[in-house]
Amino acid sequence: MAHEGHERILAVQDAPSGLRAWIAIHALDPQPAFGGIRILNYRSERDALFDGLRLSRIMTYKCALAGVRGSGAKTVVIANSILDRPAAIRALGRHIEGLGGVYQTGPDAGFTREDQQALMQETQSVAHFDVDGGMQSAGDATAEGAMHGILRALQMRSELQVDEITVAIQGLGEVGMSLAKRFLALGARVVAADVDKAKSAAAEKLGVLIVSSQQVLAANCDVLVPCAMGGIIHDVTIPQIKAKIIAGVANNTLGHKSHAQRLKENNIDFLPDFALNAGALIEGSHHFHTKETSCPDKIAAIGDTIEHVLMRSMNDNISTVDAAFALAAEKVTGS
Known part of the structure; x- marks a missing residue:
């Protein structure tokens, strides 16, 4: 953790739903930390943690390259431990909400539209909330x-x-x-x-x-x-x-x-x-800071x-x- 410079690492568990996840926040300067929720099968909690640490660190660099005012984070969920997926995602949402807004999340690999709907029942800390909120996917x-x-x-x-x-x-x-x-x-x-x-x-x-x-x-x-x-x-x-x-x-x-x-x-x-x-990161962070739902010129700057x-x-x-x-x-x- 110290070697990679991470500020917070949270183990998230909810026994009834089978939720086992890590929230890795690489940096909180500047705030907030941005990073999606990845839901994949992992061989062990250790493998999931390693993935979260690596991806959250990269998110800090992604923010910097994209000109995003924020830092990097990532949530990794061990899909093969889940017993009740909607309940697990809602439990995860409560943990994210408990962070007080310092972490703004969104979709990553394995995260579905149904997951987003369940998540948003428990937290508003969702930077890119997809077409239901007027944004492109x-x-x-x-x-x-x-x-x-x-x-x-x-x-x-x-x-x-x-x-x-x-x-x-x-x-x-x-x-x-x-x-x-x-x-x-x-x-x-x-x-x-x-x-x-x-x-x-x-x-x-x-x-x-x-x-x-x-x-x-x-x-x-x-x-x-x-x-x-x-x-x-x-x-x-x-x-x-x-x-x-x-x-x-x-x-x-x-x-x-x-x-x-x-x-x-x-x-x-x-x-x-x-x-x-970085297109979704740019659009999601832009909405977080301005409440505007699109920013085509900023996305085009990836070129x-x-x-x-x-x-x-x-x-x-x-x-x-x-x-x-x-x-x-x-x-x-x-x-």
Whole structure:
């Protein structure tokens, strides 16, 4: 905890509902701390805690890069211990409300619309509250920001024009599907994969070419967009990749930080996840501070962030991950 600089770590339990969760608050200066609720299966409480510590720390850097007035946090819920999901989420909401507003949450992997409705019965500390409150969905906000980042990376590789490219999307959840629609509208060819046959069928009706999960990473494409779970870019998959740009929409896209350097050596531009997928954070924090429900210009500024990361990587001859961390650290420390 001290090594990572975390200010608060809370173990949250509710025996009747089976709730077992961690709330990790990396920093409280500036306040509030922003971070979504991740609900996944974990092998142990220790694994869940490690995930929460790592993700909350990254959220602090994400806030800094995105120009968000706030710091990082994350809630991780052990899905495989839950007995009564609505009751568990309500219990979690009571714990979040008890923090007095210093932590503002929102959706993350595994968190559903039904979870949001249950959560908001017990707490108002929800920064991005989705379409029921007049905002676009968190998935659409994330996709909007990622699109701006990808388009800027394409502009910087002048040989790539958006209406001539192929985009390969791994994962057709809310973010992946929204990105597919956006790039189809821009005239790009889109291929995608998802283990959910219903999602694949829906995308196919839009004009997406559906391939297998194994084929999508090795697809003949210009832009590869991992939108499922993290850790997909690693020693085994990197040699298969033909894309010129990898857009890290999924959190923790890389198996290890060192893989960013391997991609650079292969002349592949990796767009770091914590720089690229900040659309929902930006929109949610903007609403928290102003009560306005949209901020398209601020989300579009993700394109500027990606340009700064790519330029720093090129000028300093470092990986884009190292460049993004360096830029974020400078903003955090004010240097």
